[in-house]
Amino acid sequence: MEEAGDALVRDPQPTSPPHPAWMAVRSGQPKALEALFVRWMPVALQWCRRLGGPRVDADQAAQEVFMVVLRKVAQVESEAAFPRWLFAVTRRVLAQQRRSAWPNRWDPSSPIESATAVSSGVAVQEAHERRRLVWEALESMPQEQREILTLCDIEGRTDPEAADILGIPVGTAKSRLRRARYTFSNRARNRGLAPPDGPNAAGDEELP
Amino acid sequence: MTDPDDIFGTLRDETACTDRDLARLRALLPSDLSSVLRETRSDALPPTVAPMPPTPAPANRRWAWGLGAVAIAAAALFAVGRMQGPKDLPVALALSDADLGQRLSVGESVVLIPSGAGTVEGSTLSPRIAWEQGRIDVEVEPGKNIDLAVITRDAEVRVKGTVFTVERDALGTTVRVSRGVVGVRCADGPEADVTLDQEHLCLPKTAGGLLGRARALQGAGADPSTVLESVELGLDRSEAGSAVDGELQVMRMELLAGRGDRAEALTAALAYLAGGAALRQDEILQFARDLGQGLPGCEALVAASEAAQLQQEGPACAAALAASH
Numbered sequence: 001m002e003e004a005g006d007a008l009v010r011d012p013q014p015t016s017p018p019h020p021a022w023m024a025v026r027s028g029q030p031k032a033l034e035a036l037f038v039r040w041m042p043v044a045l046q047w048c049r050r051l052g053g054p055r056v057d058a059d060q061a062a063q064e065v066f067m068v069v070l071r072k073v074a075q076v077e078s079e080a081a082f083p084r085w086l087f088a089v090t091r092r093v094l095a096q097q098r099r100s101a102w103p104n105r106w107d108p109s110s111p112i113e114s115a116t117a118v119s120s121g122v123a124v125q126e127a128h129e130r131r132r133l134v135w136e137a138l139e140s141m142p143q144e145q146r147e148i149l150t151l152c153d154i155e156g157r158t159d160p161e162a163a164d165i166l167g168i169p170v171g172t173a174k175s176r177l178r179r180a181r182y183t184f185s186n187r188a189r190n191r192g193l194a195p196p197d198g199p200n201a202a203g204d205e206e207l208p
Numbered sequence: 209m210t211d212p213d214d215i216f217g218t219l220r221d222e223t224a225c226t227d228r229d230l231a232r233l234r235a236l237l238p239s240d241l242s243s244v245l246r247e248t249r250s251d252a253l254p255p256t257v258a259p260m261p262p263t264p265a266p267a268n269r270r271w272a273w274g275l276g277a278v279a280i281a282a283a284a285l286f287a288v289g290r291m292q293g294p295k296d297l298p299v300a301l302a303l304s305d306a307d308l309g310q311r312l313s314v315g316e317s318v319v320l321i322p323s324g325a326g327t328v329e330g331s332t333l334s335p336r337i338a339w340e341q342g343r344i345d346v347e348v349e350p351g352k353n354i355d356l357a358v359i360t361r362d363a364e365v366r367v368k369g370t371v372f373t374v375e376r377d378a379l380g381t382t383v384r385v386s387r388g389v390v391g392v393r394c395a396d397g398p399e400a401d402v403t404l405d406q407e408h409l410c411l412p413k414t415a416g417g418l419l420g421r422a423r424a425l426q427g428a429g430a431d432p433s434t435v436l437e438s439v440e441l442g443l444d445r446s447e448a449g450s451a452v453d454g455e456l457q458v459m460r461m462e463l464l465a466g467r468g469d470r471a472e473a474l475t476a477a478l479a480y481l482a483g484g485a486a487l488r489q490d491e492i493l494q495f496a497r498d499l500g501q502g503l504p505g506c507e508a509l510v511a512a513s514e515a516a517q518l519q520q521e522g523p524a525c526a527a528a529l530a531a532s533h
Contacts, residue, residue: 028242029242030241030242031238033241033242034241034357037234037237037241038230039223041230041234042224042225042229042230043225043228045225045229045233046223046224046225049223050219050223057414058412059229059232059233060415060416060417060452062233062414063233063236063237063452064450064451064452066233067238067244067451067454067455068217068451068487070241070244071244071451071487071488072487093450096447096449096450100447111485128228128300130470131218131219131222134215134216134218134219135219138219153216154216154219154220154223155220163295188215191290191472193215
């Protein structure tokens with residue numbers, strides 16, 4: 001079985017020496033690892049929640065991701081390369097966990113509870129239904145489109161930042177994001193949700 | 209048309225990582241993260257096999273782990289008659305530290321006093337409290353057909369008109385009854401009725417949770433056989449080849465070696481290497497060699513430099529280890 005995080009991740013500028021703080025991480029110094037955990041575990045958990053799907057336990061996946069991180073972080077030559085590597089590890093762990101959850105996909109008694117956004121007050125039922133439909137629209141999308149949409153439109157990253165994390169050219173990221181927004185708009189509309197304005201709007205264009 | 213922030217804003221908020229999430233996940237890892245990178249040691253093994261230590265008295269489960277404890281006490285409160293049956297209305301509440309110590313009414317017959325984090329859904333006659341961490345006091349008026357349940361990751365507790373406590377920490381969920389009967393269904397087991405002065409422990413249901421439990425037990429100095437039970441249960445549930453599975457396997461072989469079961473520890477090490485796991489491979493190779501050091505019948509294993517050689521020489525050495533005890 002392929003191991004998540006196997007590939008050696010190189011600094012985009014290999015001639016620059018590693019930063020002392022990053023060397024401390026690679027050498028396993030306790031304070032450096034603790035700082036790494038505090039800084040990046042929230043990111044990993046959020047990726048697991050947003051990209052895992054309904055059958056994946058996000059907590060369990062995030063714990064698995066960080067176990068791999070602790071074991072293999074020495075392979076990452078620089079802090080600049082770490083986000084891309086972390087995303088690749090997360091993606092691999094989620095894929096493994098989705099495969100192991102596959103036998104339960106038709107079992108209505110065993111769904112993992114999704115994160116709940118609970119609001120008090122008026123129109124509780126409507127808010128629940130709307131939330132469910134948004135998740136459903138996202139989960140129906142192709143994985144690579146869901147990833148770019150999550151990084152850019154949910155997490156607010158720029159195209160270059162998302163391209164760096166995904167390990168793709170900026171131009172590819174832009175076109176993929178455009179297609180993702182289009183796909184999401186159509187899927188949201190098919191579920192009776194009003195699609196978003198602006199760059200997310202599909203309007204009346206034909207599917208590319 | 210809809211603002212994109214409106215359509216994703218809620219989703220962003222509900223999937224964001226809170227400080228509590230971070231604390232909960234941190235508790236599942238060793239207190240010193242660098243210890244995850246330490247070498248698996250066998251040089252502290254006793255020179256001869258020691259007899260199994262006597263089983264100590266059951267460990268006190270009241271360890272505080274910084275996650276807080278969930279305590280729920282259901283008690284009879286009011287004796288107010290009603291002319292009409294209560295309405296069953298939908299409920300959706302998010303409880304946090306902002307509600308600390310406040311008395312929150314759910315319908316006419318339930319009062320919650322939270323000190324932690326969780327959510328309340330369902331309806332006023334059938335509230336479902338999904339409790340993450342901290343403490344919540346629950347007051348339920350008797351005789352009002354209230355079907356209240358408290359759900360943690362490890363257990364589901366149903367009120368049947370009684371007084372009980374639910375405590376959740378890194379070791380699992382413990383239910384103690386001081387009056388009446390409580391129905392408990394563990395996430396991984398059948399339902400059980402817990403009666404007066406009894407307690408019931410629901411273990412964490414996931415491999416990762418059981419690894420956290422094993423580490424918590426080990427950190428508190430629990431008997432190694434108790435730790436080993438948790439490890440082996442975790443291995444039953446872990447995904448083969450996953451990092452958590454690897455950590456459980458290594459913990460198991462260390463525990464076996466620590467109690468003198470070198471043969472079994474070596475067999476476990478060989479099984480780990482045969483599984484093809486890349487994590488910690490060199491370390492486990494050395495661990496396997498160390499187990500056979502100085503023992504007749506293990507010379508070839510000690511001299512092996514590759515996993516394939518180790519696999520070849522391992523069984524003979526394991527047999528020699530077993531025969532030497």
